[in-house]
Amino acid sequence: MNYYPASIRNLIRQIAKLPGIGEKTAERLALHILKAPRRDAEQLAQSILEVKERTQSCSRCHAWSDATVCHICQDASRQIGQLCIVEQPADMVALEKSGAFRGVYHILGGVLSPMNGIGPDDIRIASLLRRIREEDLKEVVIATGTNVEGEATAAYLAEQLKAWPVKVTRIACGVPMGGDLKYVDQVTLKRAMETRHDA
Amino acid sequence: MNYYPASIRNLIRQIAKLPGIGEKTAERLALHILKAPRRDAEQLAQSILEVKERTQSCSRCHAWSDATVCHICQDASRQIGQLCIVEQPADMVALEKSGAFRGVYHILGGVLSPMNGIGPDDIRIASLLRRIREEDLKEVVIATGTNVEGEATAAYLAEQLKAWPVKVTRIACGVPMGGDLKYVDQVTLKRAMETRHDA
Numbered sequence: 464m465n466y467y468p469a470s471i472r473n474l475i476r477q478i479a480k481l482p483g484i485g486e487k488t489a490e491r492l493a494l495h496i497l498k499a500p501r502r503d504a505e506q507l508a509q510s511i512l513e514v515k516e517r518t519q520s521c522s523r524c525h526a527w528s529d530a531t532v533c534h535i536c537q538d539a540s541r542q543i544g545q546l547c548i549v550e551q552p553a554d555m556v557a558l559e560k561s562g563a564f565r566g567v568y569h570i571l572g573g574v575l576s577p578m579n580g581i582g583p584d585d586i587r588i589a590s591l592l593r594r595i596r597e598e599d600l601k602e603v604v605i606a607t608g609t610n611v612e613g614e615a616t617a618a619y620l621a622e623q624l625k626a627w628p629v630k631v632t633r634i635a636c637g638v639p640m641g642g643d644l645k646y647v648d649q650v651t652l653k654r655a656m657e658t659r660h661d662a
Numbered sequence: 663m664n665y666y667p668a669s670i671r672n673l674i675r676q677i678a679k680l681p682g683i684g685e686k687t688a689e690r691l692a693l694h695i696l697k698a699p700r701r702d703a704e705q706l707a708q709s710i711l712e713v714k715e716r717t718q719s720c721s722r723c724h725a726w727s728d729a730t731v732c733h734i735c736q737d738a739s740r741q742i743g744q745l746c747i748v749e750q751p752a753d754m755v756a757l758e759k760s761g762a763f764r765g766v767y768h769i770l771g772g773v774l775s776p777m778n779g780i781g782p783d784d785i786r787i788a789s790l791l792r793r794i795r796e797e798d799l800k801e802v803v804i805a806t807g808t809n810v811e812g813e814a815t816a817a818y819l820a821e822q823l824k825a826w827p828v829k830v831t832r833i834a835c836g837v838p839m840g841g842d843l844k845y846v847d848q849v850t851l852k853r854a855m856e857t858r859h860d861a
Contacts, residue, residue, distance in 0.1 A: 466758040468728040470716040474709040480702065482694050488682070494752060495681050497713055497726070503679065504714045508707040510673040514696055515703045517669040527696070529667040553693065559665040 471497060523594070525570040525587055527552045535559075535567060542566045544601035548591065548620060550574055550608060558606065566604075569594060574612040575619055583619070591620075595627050606634040670696060722793070724769040724786055726751045734758075734766060741765045743800035747790065747819060749773055749807060757805065765803075768793060773811040774818055782818070790819075794826050805833040 467475070471493055479489035496504050520526070521533035528534070535541060545566025549555050555568045571586045595603065605620050607613035617633055624631045637655035638647050647655075666674070670692055678688035695703050719725070720732035727733070734740060734754075744765025748754050754767045772785040794802070804819050806812035816832055823830045836854035837846050846854075 466755045468717060468726055468733065470709070470713045470728050471726060474713045477706045477709040480706075481691050483687070483690070491682065492680050493713065496710055497717055501714050504710050507676045507679075508710040510669070510676040511695055511703050511707040511710075514669045514673045514692065515700050518667060518696055527667055527670060529669050534667065556665045 524555075524568045525552075525572060525590075526555055526568060540565075544599060545604065546594065546598070546600050546602070547604040547606050549606050550613065550616075554606065554608075564604070566602075571607070571616070574607055574616040576612050586616075588620070588623070592623065595624065595629060600629050602630040602632060604632050604634060609636045723754075723767045724751075724771060724789075725754055725767060739764075743798060744803065745793065745797070745799050745801070746803040746805050748805050749812065749815075753805065753807075763803070765801075770806070770815070773806055773815040775811050785815075787819070787822070791822065794823065794828060799828050801829040801831060803831050803833060808835045 465472075474493040474496065475486070475489045478484055478492050479486055481489075484492070496507070517529050518527050519529075519531070521528040521536055522531050523536045524533060526533045526535065530537075542565050545564070546569055547555075547558065547564055547566055548569050548571060549558065550571050550573060552570055555570060558564050558568075569587070569591050571588070571591070573581055573586045575581060575583065575586065594600075603624060605617045607616045607620075621631055621633070635658060636651065637658065638644060638651065644652065664671075673692040673695065674685070674688045677683060677691050678685055680688075683691070695706070716728050717726050718728075718730070720727040720735055721730050722735045723732060725732045725734065729736075741764050744763070745768055746754075746757065746763055746765055747768050747770060748757065749770050749772060751769055754769060757763050757767075768786070768790050770785045770787070770790070772780060774780060774782065774785065793799075802823060804816045806815045806819075820830055820832070834857060835850065836857065837843060837850065843851065
């Protein structure tokens with residue numbers, strides 16, 4: 464590292480902090496930035512600062528947003544009667560990419576995890592119940608993960624929502640598309656068989 | 663891409679401009695920066711700006727430097743009688759990492775390439791000859807690449823330096839360490855045989 468002047472060494476060190484970026488890649492990227500037009504480097508630095516400055520949590524669904532209310536909550540073409548509950552903003556992005564859901568979201572910001580001391584008050588369940596009270600919802604889709612904590616959270620939410628006149632569904636668990644049955648784990652296969660439906 | 667607010671989209675786009683970073687990796691890095699402490703993001707942005715601001719070309723050897731004269735040219739422990747000619751700053755860094763050379767460098771900033779219209783006046787040969795005139799050099803090692811242009815540049819430099827009372831050497835070309843002869847190309851093998859030396 465002493466082969467470089469301090470400013471380059473510092474840039475390499477900062478880049479190498481990013482996940483999945485090793486020393487070699489950091490060196491390559493730093494030298495690229497060094498040789499790139501000044502304007503490109505300024506734009507990159509500016510966009511890093513801006514993302515921290517401007518990105519906030521949507522006041523309604525808690526998704527990432529540049530405004531108080533995110534673009535999905537503001538979108539008049541969304542079916543506001545359908546609400547999908549996910550753990551994290553990235554889960555919402557994954558569902559959006561699939562194009563399978565045209566309703567609105569509620570981001571819990573985590574899952575129930577008694578082992579880690581995370582209870583109902585630590586994730587956004589209170590604001591979820593407030594939305595269910597105040598919004599005219601037809602269906603709530605619980606799309607937390609299918610691991611132990613995601614399942615437990617889904618069960619807890621289903622129980623909480625029983626009191627409300629709203630249809631509560633759970634995203635299906637089964638064999639992934641293109642999946643070969645012999646490579647699918649037993650628990651998934653068992654679930655896929657249990658939740659089989661008319662073809 | 664429309665799944666994200668504008669500030670995140672912009673950051674992903676800026677990161678994806680870096681070499682070897684695809685859309686997926688850019689997305690992962692952008693989300694990491696979004697979630698990372700503000701101070702980390704600021705340090706990264708700052709280091710990007712600083713590398714453009716502070717890094718300059720050493721007035722003597724043309725290496726990357728934070729000062730007018732680079733840390734190698736300033737280092738009193740270097741053997742200033744030995745000068746190694748390389749194409750680019752990155753070549754100097756590679757040699758420094760090997761630890762095999764303790765002299766000083768001269769960075770040409772390119773190679774002769776008549777095909778691309780690059781002649782002796784387009785790379786730093788004039789300042790090289792000035793250094794040879796002014797500095798008390800014992801040996802000049804020509805360490806340009808071993809491709810066609812690097813070889814031609816080395817031959818040109820060797821010819822130019824004939825007039826001066828200085829020993830001129832060329833970095834050796836041969837079978838790489840750990841190399842298996844059957845996988846080495848014919849030209850390299852031929853050269854390795856021609857330049858064989860006493861064992």
